[in-house]
Amino acid sequence: MEKLIDLRVVDGGDALARAAAEEVLRTAEAAVREHGRYTIALSGGSTPKALYRLLASADGPFRARMPWERTHFFWGDERHVPPDHADSNYRMARETMLDSVPVPAANIHRVPAEEPAEAAAAAYERELRELFQPVEGELPRFDFNLMGLGPDAHTASLFPGTSVIHETERWVAAPWVEAHRTYRITFTPPVLNAAARILFLVSGGDKAAAVRAVIEGPRDVDRYPGQVVKPARGTLLWLLDREAASLLSDTRS
Numbered sequence: 549m550e551k552l553i554d555l556r557v558v559d560g561g562d563a564l565a566r567a568a569a570e571e572v573l574r575t576a577e578a579a580v581r582e583h584g585r586y587t588i589a590l591s592g593g594s595t596p597k598a599l600y601r602l603l604a605s606a607d608g609p610f611r612a613r614m615p616w617e618r619t620h621f622f623w624g625d626e627r628h629v630p631p632d633h634a635d636s637n638y639r640m641a642r643e644t645m646l647d648s649v650p651v652p653a654a655n656i657h658r659v660p661a662e663e664p665a666e667a668a669a670a671a672y673e674r675e676l677r678e679l680f681q682p683v684e685g686e687l688p689r690f691d692f693n694l695m696g697l698g699p700d701a702h703t704a705s706l707f708p709g710t711s712v713i714h715e716t717e718r719w720v721a722a723p724w725v726e727a728h729r730t731y732r733i734t735f736t737p738p739v740l741n742a743a744a745r746i747l748f749l750v751s752g753g754d755k756a757a758a759v760r761a762v763i764e765g766p767r768d769v770d771r772y773p774g775q776v777v778k779p780a781r782g783t784l785l786w787l788l789d790r791e792a793a794s795l796l797s798d799t800r801s
C-alpha cells in the first residue's frame with residue numbers, strides 16, 4: 549500500500565514560512581532530546597528565504613527555541629560558484645539567517661563550490677562521512693531535509709534528463725546541467741531519501757504544474773525528478789501555498 553502523502557495547504561507568505569518554521573522547531577527539539585544534536589540539509593533558491601529570516605528573527609517566536617549550538621547545517625545542493633557569489637545558496641542562507649544566530653562556525657558545513665565541481669563533490673562527501681561516522685553500508689541520516697521544487701519539477705540539483713537522478717552509490721555528485729550551462733553539486737537520491745523528515749516547501753502558481761506532475765502524474769522520474777524523493781525510513785510532508793496547490797485534484801487544507 550503506497551504510503552499516503554502528507555500534504556498541507558496554507559495561505560502564502562508568512563503563513564507558509566511559519567508552518568515550515570514550526571516543522572523545523574518540532575524536529576529540532578525532538579532530535580536534540582533523542583540524540584543531542586540536529587542535522588539539517590538546507591535548500592537554496594528563493595522560497596526558503598522567508599523561512600530562514602523567520603527562524604533567525606529576534607522578535608519572532610522561533611529564534612529562542614532553536615538549538616543553534618547543537619545544529620549542523622548542510623546544503624542539499626549548491627551552485628558551482630564561490631561562497632560570496634550572488635547565486636550561492638550558502639551566501640543566501642548566511643545573509644538571511646546564519647550571520648545573525650549563535651551557530652558555531654564548525655557547524656556550518658558549506659560545499660567548497662569554488663573548487664572544481666568533482667573535487668567539491670568528493671570533499672563534501674568526506675565531510676558527510678566525518679560528521680555522521682556511518683558504519684559500512686549505512687547512509688547519513690539527516691534529521692531534516694528541506695527541499696524545494698522548480699517549475700520543471702527539479703529538486704535539489706536533480707534536473708530532468710540527468711543521470712544523477714538514478715545514482716545509487718555516491719552520496720554527493722557534480723552533474724553538468726545543460727539547461728543552466730553549469731555544473732551543480734548535489735546530494736544524490738540515497739542521501740536525500742535517508743532523512744528522518746523531508747519537507748517539500750513550495751510556493752507560487754508557477755510551481756502548480758510541477759506539483760501536480762510530481763504528486764499525481766504518471767511515474768517518470770526523468771521527466772519529474774521530484775518523484776525520486778521517497779523517504780526510505782522517514783516521513784515526507786508537502787507544505788504548499790494555495791497557488792502551488794491549485795492544480796491538485798485533492799487538497800486538504
Ligand code: 6PG
Pocket residue numbers: 591592593594595596625626627637695696697698702703704705
Ligand atoms: C537551488 C535549489 C533548488 C530550488 C528550486 C526551487 O539550488 O536552486 O536548491 O532545488 O529548491 O529551484 O527554487 P525557488 O524556491 O527559488 O523557486
